[in-house]
Amino acid sequence: MTWVLALSNLEAGRIQMAVSLGFHIVFASLGIGLPVMLLYAEYRANRDGDAVWMALAKRWAKGFGILFAVGAVSGTVLSFSLGLFWPRLMGRWGSVIGLPFALEAFAFFIEAIFLGIYLYGWDRLSPWTHWWSGVPVAISGAASAWFVVTANAWMHTPVGYVLEGDRLVEVDPIGAMLNPSTPVMTTHMLLAAYMATGLSVASIYAFSLLRGRRDTYRWRGLAVGLVLGLVLAPIQVVVGDWAARHVAEHQPVKLAALEGQWETQARAPLRIGGIPIPSREETVFAIEIPGGLSWLAYGDTNAVVEGLDEVPPADRPNIVLVHLSFQVMVAIGFGLLALGIWAGVARWRRKRLPDGRWFLRAVLLAGPAAFVAIEAGWIVTEVGRQPWIVQDVMRTADAVTTRPGIVWHLVGTIVVYILLGVASAWLLLRLARKPQGTVEP
């Protein structure tokens, strides 16, 4: 732990933000995806009068209650953290990017209100009224994520203001919200949230199916999660490609970092794997596809791709971390695509999902893997933008608070989040282990 205490305010603030976001994103993603699955299960239960579907809906609702509570408090931590750690970012740019945060509060409100009705209203509302009370939860969960990601998108492609010297003279908060990165980033994140939720739920049922508890309840739970997760996998690959081309256009240094491209060159190769060596300014052990990167980024195998050498070392992100995280995310994305093809082909030829042990083992891995991909993706996005907090406009070092001792806040956060993570995992596992039909709201 001693190295932690030696961190500077800037380093501690960045790790603090990474820890808080990395923790919250898990609960936030599940909060976006679970309502959709709940609505599907409860729809089938209501339509067919089916007890198994109802048991699934009630179990998921219970789990959602725990996850939402932790997501709500860790989200509160983040809204304070914006000011506690980055007061100069907020003081200076709040009038440009504060709007989506303010609107997000309304979305969060609607979500919390209808979640209260949904979770505690089973006995107070008719079955279909109850089902409808879940619809605003699903919509506002996605809307919250959309608003927050627009603010993050702005940090990558800041627009919607005019500076005169050091003074903001013109502000267009709507234009800032709808900045060039908004469409691709919000789409990428929402898809990821649905995929990770579906696959995590499927993963839990794969575990008990592998242990020999093969019943309709578990197969249905697995199928709903798997379909949600895997149907989106090919779409996510296409959106991922869109994201990479967008980065190539707007943040060439970041593209160079995530591809391990040190020199500006025509006919740049696409590197699969590989380790960047900063001291030698080269990326070794990669499988290189000649012209691949030029083609992916600009649609022409002879196009010139800017390298990290376009900017001085002080203006480059941590290339090793960014490149490796990017490789991990892409590898998992293609892995999930392959799993989707496996399931899809079996469904097409045999009219049902595969049920072999190897398939279940793959599903068991897919849930955690999807969350690893989300975390890796955010590392790519955020670390890839460094040393800027607002791309080419404000450095992260200029935004951090002047208050000393952030490191203590960091230590406290890590301890508290480990405690909360372990406690909620324990509760959820306990909930999952209860026999079917014993979970009452």
Added chain:
Amino acid sequence: MTAEIYVLGVLWLGLTLYLLLGGADFGGGVWDLLAAGPRKERQRALISEAIAPVWEANHVWLIFVLTGLLAAFPSVFADLSVALYLPFSLVLVGIVFRGAAFAFRAHGDRESAWERTWTPIFGIASLVSPFLLGASAASIASGRIRVRGGEVEAGLVSAWTSPLSLFAGLFAVAICAYLAATYLIVEAQVRGEPELARDFRTRAIGSGVAAGILAAVGLIVVRDQAPILWQGMIERGVPFVALSAIGGLGSIVAIAAGASRLARLAAAVAVGAVLWAWGAAQWPYLVVPDVTAEAAAAPEATIRVVAIGFTAGGALLAPSLLLLFRVFKTSERAAETR
């Protein structure tokens, strides 16, 4: 300037609702911590049952105020985050543990070690958070935070540990407890639990009297320690102070007379008026004595969009909230499920 005042008014209304709803949830936690007597466990069960469906929504008022401040008065958001770094960080610890403990406890087994672990955490966190928020409010109002040339000057600890801050912290805890106790009388009656109602009647009168005494002494401390705030209080705050006093006395009379719904309303008026007395007294400053609302406001274009956003969002929010309270806080419905 009118759009600014509108936005600030909505934010202040949001803060009022946070106090009246979220504050009562904190107060519920305080009574959970202080649960005593033969009906100890039933008191706790009532508190949990009353809070469970609404606390997530009640909690969002804080996020609303925070993000609204960020959008419309960004420099104030930044200045307060620097000045009150320590109490805000500690409030977060309280909020995180309160929210998590409440949910964790509800999903564990009754009378298990798990429950016994999270119960005091829920109670202590519910006590600490309003105390720190009250202390921070006094710090903002009493000139302990200076902002000169865009730079914040405030002691990491001394900014929020003046006698007035400590007093305000205690007062905040007292009014939260008082609100919760008055609300819980109604909750107990609706559930047909006259003994529990009696328990909370005693608690409501006790905490109400304590809050009243703290308020009266508090005014003297304000006169002594925060001259600008005191001046504003005399010039603009008097009607709200009077309203608060009438509400407070009225609620105690109503509790004694057994009119618990009227008491609940009167208590909410009494506590809400405190916040508006503070706001009126502090006007036009957002951070006394260096930052005025006019100087801190975001550019006109932002304020206008935020005002439109608040109005549109409010139009969605108001019916949703009414629905929530109608489903869970209406006596006939609750009685049906008995």
